[in-house]
Amino acid sequence: MGRIILTTESGADLPIDLVERYQIQVVPMHVIMDGKDYLDGELPVEEVFDYHQRTKKIPSTAATNELEYHDLFTKIREDFPESVIIHIGYTSRASASFQSAVIAAQDFKDIYLIDALNVTGGLGAIVLYAATLLEEEPTIEPSLLVEKIESVVPKSRLAFIPGSLDFLRAGGRVSNVAYIGGALLKIKPCIELKDGKLVSTRKYRGKMSVVAEKLMQDYLNEYNIDRQQLYLLYSIGLDDSIKKRIDEIAIEEGFKNVKWMQAGAMISTHAGPGGFGIAGLER
Known part of the structure; x- marks a missing residue:
């Protein structure tokens, strides 16, 4: 069995220290202002507030698209050829991001997709639960880890x-x-x-x-x-x-x-x- 890699979206708002500790792969969602597309996680939050102050409008947001997921999964497989990917995604009932991941994953083997049905810290809590389990038991079977993650989604x-x-x-x-x-x-x-x-x-x-x-x-x-x-x-x-x-x-x-x-x-x-x-x- 290859290494298990956890992935999620920037909408989980994971602190960088925990992303680095658990080596979680985070794919950005999007923020659009004045017709320009910015990657969430790279755009300073202050610019969002400045934009609203200036225009009295809020930016629009967009989901991670299929190509971005495909690129993410491809890079993981290039870096870790025998890896198993477990993607814990932003709720499918408030964003198209999870569906994009489902479509992209069709071109790969050994990928598990879990709809967290949550956002920001609620999503982050599930991802970090999975990361903690994986740190404590690095040889855990992927199917068992997925089962444990899915059990806490409603919690x-x-x-x-x-x-x-x-x-x-x-x-x-x-x-x-x-x-x-x-x-x-x-x-x-x-x-x-x-x-x-x-x-x-x-x-x-x-x-x-x-x-x-x-x-x-x-x-x-x-x-x-x-x-x-x-x-x-x-x-x-x-x-x-x-x-x-x-x-x-x-x-x-x-x-x-x-x-x-x-x-x-x-x-x-x-x-x-x-x-x-x-x-x-x-x-």
Whole structure:
């Protein structure tokens, strides 16, 4: 059996230190501004926010295409001819990226494709679960590893609060009436993944410092998250004092490991500046 290689998209928002540690192959998604296509992961997030400030529009985003997956799989096979590839993909119910991977994979053998039905930290949590298992047991049979990964897909829980209603309005996700009412009342929607789809599940009122703590409490009350690992998500602009308070709560709740993950340019086009989220795997 050859070496097992894990792949995923940039929309998993994996921290670079963990990508390097586990040698995960990350293929970029796309951000489009002023008619120019930028690779997610290479485009500074600040440029997304600057674009919105200048135009009052948000960039559009695009999935990884078939050719990019084909090139990725080809390079892996050139570098590791006997490898087995396990691709853990961005939810197929919010992007065409996974379907592109399915089409590209038809030209290769020994490739397993897993639809994570999740995005950003929810997807990242599944990928890092797989990476940890592989590190602990490098000779694990690919089929067994795939079975274990698929078993945690429905256990990955993601909840986040966009930092700006301006971005939701610019992206057509809220009406002007809802935007005005939300802005006046300081209402912030909570977005979760339900059956692979992004759904607004509840609304919070107040400053992000209050809302973030309330979301943390509600999330931990609703989901029996494994205390071994918690992922905390943020988009640039989230106040450090909020991060500090959330860290304190995580410690109080008994989490052994906590990792902050910054939203990349693609996810930030939807979250806006100062967004906050939580991801983990249920027991």
